[in-house]
Amino acid sequence: MADNGTAFDIVVLGGGSGGYAAALRAAELGKTVALVEADKVGGTCLHRGCIPTKALLHAAELADNAREGAHFGVHTHLERIDMGGVNQYKDNVVGRLYKGLQGLIKSRKIEVVEGYGKLTGPNTVQVGDRTVTGEHIVLGTGSYARSLPGLDIGGRVITSDQALTLDWVPRSAIILGGGVIGSEFASVWRSFGADVTIIEALPHLVPNEDEAVSKAFERAFRKRGIAFNLGVRFSGVTQDDNGVHVSLEDGKTFDADVLLVAVGRGPNTGGLGYEEQGITLDRGFVITDERLHTGVANIYAVGDIVPGLQLAHRGFQQGIFVAEQIAGLNPPLIEESGIPRVTYSDPEVGSVGVTERRAKELYGDDGVEVLEYNLGGNGKSQILATQGFIKLVRKKDGPVVGVHMIGARVGELIGEGQLIVNWEAYPEDVAQLVHAHPTQNEALGEAFLALAGKPLHAHN
Numbered sequence: 001m002a003d004n005g006t007a008f009d010i011v012v013l014g015g016g017s018g019g020y021a022a023a024l025r026a027a028e029l030g031k032t033v034a035l036v037e038a039d040k041v042g043g044t045c046l047h048r049g050c051i052p053t054k055a056l057l058h059a060a061e062l063a064d065n066a067r068e069g070a071h072f073g074v075h076t077h078l079e080r081i082d083m084g085g086v087n088q089y090k091d092n093v094v095g096r097l098y099k100g101l102q103g104l105i106k107s108r109k110i111e112v113v114e115g116y117g118k119l120t121g122p123n124t125v126q127v128g129d130r131t132v133t134g135e136h137i138v139l140g141t142g143s144y145a146r147s148l149p150g151l152d153i154g155g156r157v158i159t160s161d162q163a164l165t166l167d168w169v170p171r172s173a174i175i176l177g178g179g180v181i182g183s184e185f186a187s188v189w190r191s192f193g194a195d196v197t198i199i200e201a202l203p204h205l206v207p208n209e210d211e212a213v214s215k216a217f218e219r220a221f222r223k224r225g226i227a228f229n230l231g232v233r234f235s236g237v238t239q240d241d242n243g244v245h246v247s248l249e250d251g252k253t254f255d256a257d258v259l260l261v262a263v264g265r266g267p268n269t270g271g272l273g274y275e276e277q278g279i280t281l282d283r284g285f286v287i288t289d290e291r292l293h294t295g296v297a298n299i300y301a302v303g304d305i306v307p308g309l310q311l312a313h314r315g316f317q318q319g320i321f322v323a324e325q326i327a328g329l330n331p332p333l334i335e336e337s338g339i340p341r342v343t344y345s346d347p348e349v350g351s352v353g354v355t356e357r358r359a360k361e362l363y364g365d366d367g368v369e370v371l372e373y374n375l376g377g378n379g380k381s382q383i384l385a386t387q388g389f390i391k392l393v394r395k396k397d398g399p400v401v402g403v404h405m406i407g408a409r410v411g412e413l414i415g416e417g418q419l420i421v422n423w424e425a426y427p428e429d430v431a432q433l434v435h436a437h438p439t440q441n442e443a444l445g446e447a448f449l450a451l452a453g454k455p456l457h458a459h460n
């Protein structure tokens with residue numbers, strides 16, 4: 001066993017999306033790998049993030065379908081939400097994927113070192129009384145749900161971690177933070193019948209999206225009966241047997257069964273020996289160069305501890321990148337703005353590349369062309385009874401630099417969007433490619449036909 005003196009080629013600290021992707025790719029490239037994990041391989045995304053939330057969102061969609069069947073001539077009604085059953089379905093999905101991942105790790109002969117690791121030298125990670133030595137080290141210790149100063153998590157004040165294990169549906173919920181995680185829980189709980197109020201300090205829900213999308217998202221949430229207060233800060237909360245009592249800086253107060261704190265995620269880097277080894281931290285995040293090297297010895301960092309988009313697929317790509325970098329393959333840099341982003345609520349939001357505002361900052365007000373294609377003209381979207389649009393942002397006479405979408409299932413369309421943006425396609429290139437009819441995907445084709453100056457089913 002490579003241990004206490006015999007070095008692995010790579011020691012990965014943290015078995016989440018970033019860490020396990022680095023381990024899998026490195027093993028594929030013939031490296032010996034130790035993967036140190038304190039909890040369960042798969043990390044936040046598999047156990048407390050992407051997968052369980054999307055299972056809840058799917059159950060929520062079924063609840064809405066049951067309520068709305070009559071609209072399609074299918075007379076159904078929603079009897080009740082059995083959270084025990086919903087959680088069992090969610091946990092089964094997670095369990096199957098977890099088993100698959102463990103099998104994959106084993107089959108690639110990666111040694112999983114169970115326990116809490118600390119970086120103790122340029123080549124060593126200490127796990128209990130075991131010193132695990134590696135020629136290279138990859139840090140991927142991930143993130144935790146942050147709170148605000150003075151806002152303690154406990155009882156009815158919860159984060160996404162507790163929200164995912166609730167065995168009851170709150171009758172009412174206040175959600176602090178209208179970003180991706182807050183909006184997804186708002187969507188689930190509303191579909192399950194709760195009264196939901198979101199509080200967001202910035203002027204919009206999903207505030208990182210193109211403003212047109214954020215506004216459409218707010219209209220859709222309002223229509224669903226989800227309340228929100230924008231541009232106002234939280235000031236305090238108390239809780240008792242009856243619920244939580246939340247106050248805002250503008251003097252408004254709200255009561256509910258629970259308060260979900262969804263104000264972002266902080267890096268898990270404290271007390272792990274990173275600074276002692278000379279690694280630079282900025283507000284807890286690990287600073288690396290563009291090749292994800294920390295500047296110290298052969299130590300790299302991946303995933304949520306590296307400043308930028310905190311997304312699982314970014315972690316996967318960074319993990320693959322670092323493994324290839326270590327193996328001397330000189331992989332191409334990962335372009336942060338080319339990473340697709342999806343909010344899986346009802347409606348969904350999908351985007352890649354830059355917003356209209358950012359494009360104008362980059363290329364000037366006259367250097368940008370924008371086109372919005374309304375899903376009203378798309379057959380499949382009509383069949384699904386969804387509303388929304390696709391917004392394309394193009395550098396004038398140049399490539400497409402942003403694709404922004406809102407509507408049911410648009411998250412599935414972002415795959416094509418990211419190919420277009422990352423391959424720097426011109427609208428004219430995409431307009432000659434054929435999209436199947438009737439698909440929602442076809443709406444992207446139609447949008448590009450319109451942007452190329454030859455609209456088909458568009459009133460633009």
Ligand SMILES: Cc1cc2nc3c(=O)[nH]c(=O)nc-3n(C[C@H](O)[C@H](O)[C@H](O)COP(=O)(O)OP(=O)(O)OC[C@H]3O[C@@H](n4cnc5c(N)ncnc54)[C@H](O)[C@@H]3O)c2cc1C
Pocket residue numbers: 013014015016017018019020036037038039040041042043044045046048049050051053115116117118140141142143160181268272302303304305310311312313314315344
């Ligand atoms: C509610 C929610 C929903 C989300 N939905 C999505 C989504 O739909 N799509 C998406 O792309 N992203 C989503 N994310 C974000 C995604 O989960 C993260 O971006 C991703 O998990 C980051 O991967 P990571 O490897 O950096 O860290 P993590 O997944 O956090 O993994 C870090 C791992 O390191 C381990 N660890 C930490 N410290 C130590 C130590 N000292 N010793 C040993 N092990 C240690 C932890 O136990 C953990 O397993 C969601 C997140 C949340 C919270």
